[in-house]
Amino acid sequence: MKNSVIEQILLDLYNAVDYGFSYRAKKGLFISQYFDHWKKEDAVRIKTGIRELKNQKFIEKKENYDGSVLISLTEKGRLRVLNIVFKNLESRKEKWDGKWRLVASDIPEECRKGRDAVRYRFRMAGFYEWQKSLFIYPYDCKNEVMALIKLFKLEKYVKFALIESINDEDFLKRKFKLS
DSSP: OOHHHHHHHHHHHHHSSEEEEEEEEEGGOOOOGTTTTGGGGGGHHHHHHHHHHHHHEEEEEEEESSEEEEEEEOOHHHHHHHHHHHHHHTOOOOOOOOOOEEEEEEGGGGGGGHHHHHHHHHHOOOOHETTTTEEEEEEOOOOHHHHHHHHTTTGGGEEEEEESSTTTTHHHHTTTOOO
């Protein structure tokens, strides 16, 4: 199974309302009804990908009393998709809006595992650690950051700010190749 199919299914679930979607079991699974980029000839690959994701415990399927089936991301699946999302942030090539995204954290030692996980993903995404526990990024990433800190239950320790001006801006522009 190609990772790209699995990653695309995870990303589609992540972008769906409440990290999941439902369908009627009697009609079969036609994911193209929900996501335009899937073609009908991909149905076998999609079903295989969903089965594999279920076996790896990245998604769960629940059948409702009315015969509909809900497919949703598990916590493990949300972490996997956030890894994909943060990995993709580094290769962003969009026009910069002139604003900086600042993520500040003061995560206590008893939350070290979450703190390390968040730092790792920020670095993986290309955030610049301006000072200890203070990261800067030039592109919109609020939803991704908030989803990550929510997953690790660190909301009360992390702050997100959108700023228009910052000292060392010339250095940051060079760092992010914005000039």
